[in-house]
Amino acid sequence: MSINTKLRLGLPNLGLGVGLRNKHFNYLLNNPAGVDWFEIISENFMDDFGFASHVLMHVRKQVPVVMHGVSLSVGSTDPLNYTYLQKLKELAERVEPEWISDHLCWTGVAYTNTHDLLPMPMNEESLNHVAERVLKIQDFLKRPLILENPSTYLQFKVSTMPEWEFLSALAKETGCGLLLDVNNVFVSAHNHGFDAVKYIDSLPYEHIVQMHIAGPTDCGALLVDTHDQPVPSEVWKLYRQAQQLTGGVSTLLEWDAKIPEYPELLEELFKAREVLKGNIPDTGIYRSPNMPVSNPVDFQLQASNG
Amino acid sequence: MVKQDTVLLQNWLRTVVMALGFLNQKIGLANHLYQVHENDVVSNEGNASVHARLNVYSSGYMARLLDCMYADYAISKKFMGDELFDSFAKAYLMYHPSTSFTLYDLGKAFPDFLDRTKPQPEEGIDNNHFDIPATLARVERARQVAMRAPGIENDIVNTNQVDIQDMLFGTLNISVPECLQLLELDFPMKRFFEAVYREEEYELPSSQKTYMAISRKNYRLVLEEITETQYLLLNECRKHTNLYDAISALSADHNISSAELLADAFLWMPFFRKCGFIQVIS
Numbered sequence: 001m002s003i004n005t006k007l008r009l010g011l012p013n014l015g016l017g018v019g020l021r022n023k024h025f026n027y028l029l030n031n032p033a034g035v036d037w038f039e040i041i042s043e044n045f046m047d048d049f050g051f052a053s054h055v056l057m058h059v060r061k062q063v064p065v066v067m068h069g070v071s072l073s074v075g076s077t078d079p080l081n082y083t084y085l086q087k088l089k090e091l092a093e094r095v096e097p098e099w100i101s102d103h104l105c106w107t108g109v110a111y112t113n114t115h116d117l118l119p120m121p122m123n124e125e126s127l128n129h130v131a132e133r134v135l136k137i138q139d140f141l142k143r144p145l146i147l148e149n150p151s152t153y154l155q156f157k158v159s160t161m162p163e164w165e166f167l168s169a170l171a172k173e174t175g176c177g178l179l180l181d182v183n184n185v186f187v188s189a190h191n192h193g194f195d196a197v198k199y200i201d202s203l204p205y206e207h208i209v210q211m212h213i214a215g216p217t218d219c220g221a222l223l224v225d226t227h228d229q230p231v232p233s234e235v236w237k238l239y240r241q242a243q244q245l246t247g248g249v250s251t252l253l254e255w256d257a258k259i260p261e262y263p264e265l266l267e268e269l270f271k272a273r274e275v276l277k278g279n280i281p282d283t284g285i286y287r288s289p290n291m292p293v294s295n296p297v298d299f300q301l302q303a304s305n306g
Numbered sequence: 307m308v309k310q311d312t313v314l315l316q317n318w319l320r321t322v323v324m325a326l327g328f329l330n331q332k333i334g335l336a337n338h339l340y341q342v343h344e345n346d347v348v349s350n351e352g353n354a355s356v357h358a359r360l361n362v363y364s365s366g367y368m369a370r371l372l373d374c375m376y377a378d379y380a381i382s383k384k385f386m387g388d389e390l391f392d393s394f395a396k397a398y399l400m401y402h403p404s405t406s407f408t409l410y411d412l413g414k415a416f417p418d419f420l421d422r423t424k425p426q427p428e429e430g431i432d433n434n435h436f437d438i439p440a441t442l443a444r445v446e447r448a449r450q451v452a453m454r455a456p457g458i459e460n461d462i463v464n465t466n467q468v469d470i471q472d473m474l475f476g477t478l479n480i481s482v483p484e485c486l487q488l489l490e491l492d493f494p495m496k497r498f499f500e501a502v503y504r505e506e507e508y509e510l511p512s513s514q515k516t517y518m519a520i521s522r523k524n525y526r527l528v529l530e531e532i533t534e535t536q537y538l539l540l541n542e543c544r545k546h547t548n549l550y551d552a553i554s555a556l557s558a559d560h561n562i563s564s565a566e567l568l569a570d571a572f573l574w575m576p577f578f579r580k581c582g583f584i585q586v587i588s
């Protein structure tokens with residue numbers, strides 16, 4: 001693949017978007033989308049021919065859609081799952097997304113799936129492993145893969161490079177795009193004691209195609225990526241820095257548990273406009289004495305029975 | 307010291323996340339299997355201890371998937387109560403780790419698991435109430451499948467009344483939507499299911515062979531109790547494109563008079579079509 005050095009790999013800046021969630025399906029059938037674009041969890045729509053797909057195609061007629069996966073497991077040492085990739089490709093033919101993204105992580109090994117985004121060791125060996133798989137995936141999907149930095153809670157002792165260096169090398173070697181989750185940078189920086197500003201500054205900005213913003217939970221020694229809170233001031237600041245660096249890329253507010261009503265969700269999203277003008281909302285980080293669930297996934301299952 | 311390559315590290319962490327037991331036991335097992343020590347694997351810089359870091363992944367795993375079981379089996383959970391449901395769901399997740407990329411497969415085998423693990427009634431006591439949770443879960447699972455499978459929403463539906471001549475002369479073409487789920491059950495479940503769903507008062511159903519059809523029409527689930535012959539006919543219709551052929555095959559297989567079946571089917575067709583169990587093709 002020829003290495004693309006255009007801004008955002010030449011992909012469009014879609015503006016401000018939110019995740020398409022079951023909770024808002026009825027609202028979205030009766031009201032305009034109100035956002036520039038939607039992100040879907042790819043796995044939710046594979047093999048779905050019911051109401052969820054109906055709502056997806058309804059919003060798809062109004063605004064662009066991006067496919068964001070959680071089971072690609074690009075870092076796994078299991079063989080690539082071509083059944084999964086085929087389903088991903090078929091879904092892309094149906095949805096015609098602007099791009100397809102997933103995470104720099106592994107979700108399982110030995111043919112099991114933890115449905116979590118597990119951390120990679122960061123060294124030459126793992127970099128080569130991931131790069132080889134990214135190239136194969138891009139070859140199969142016939143488009144660049146966009147990879148997100150996950151929130152992490154541990155680092156392996158064998159790691160020899162920081163995550164930003166790993167992602168930069170991966171992007172340059174494979175031509176893949178980056179989905180910069182500034183909340184995840186904030187969470188991981190806190191958990192591992194690195195400098196979030198430096199992390200963002202060090203990325204090859206022309207590879208950054210999209211950003212995620214979200215609110216974490218402070219559990220004492222560790223910050224946990226819970227996607228269930230408003231975006232705190234510190235994350236907004238990183239967002240502003242990254243937007244300045246990249247010249248503006250598609251932005252998505254993630255909210256996957258304790259999901260607010262749609263108008264309230266958009267209110268939080270549209271704070272991004274003010275942030276770009278330098279008005280940072282004064283929002284603290286939610287503290288919880290209990291260990292919450294990182295990376296909640298139950299929102300993916302439709303509540304036909306709730 | 308063993309070489310900590312990515313394969314080893316992933317298998318080690320997978321064990322810490324997915325093995326049975328408390329965190330210490332899980333870490334102990336992973337260390338033993340892969341001949342490492344957690345302090346040699348996980349970096350211990352920063353405020354949190356190595357165990358606190360591993361705990362986010364380890365406790366998160368069960369809690370996350372348990373939340374999925376709640377979403378998938380909300381009605382079973384209402385019936386069983388939180389504590390009992392949790393203990394079965396946790397045991398299920400431990401013995402059926404996910405091997406699929408989709409969470410929709412996670413709870414697939416839960417009804418069978420409930421069936422296999424139900425308490426055995428004491429001898430001489432006729433207590434088949436222990437069979438109810440598995441039956442309820444089976445209905446709940448069928449609803450989930452019916453919700454996502456291909457339906458008839460995007461088809462141009464023929465709503466003309468069925469002409470008996472078409473049936474008799476074998477010119478009535480039909481199709482059964484993939485979303486139709488046919489269940490053979492040991493209890494009458496419709497009223498009971500709906501009462502639990504709506505959190506109304508209910509009596510436990512008594513054991514009785516019943517049949518149920520679940521389908522989807524205009525993105526709404528339809529759940530009806532049907533007779534044995536209706537069940538057999540709908541099953542047979544899946545194998546044929548013509549109603550007359552389905553009736554003839556059923557008549558031959560089960561030794562039922564085809565004239566009687568034709569007359570019954572003629573009466574049943576409006577009900578089947580209204581419920582989205584069957585479609586007439588123009």
Ligand SMILES: [Fe+2]
Pocket residue numbers: 148181184212254
């Ligand atoms: Fe994210």
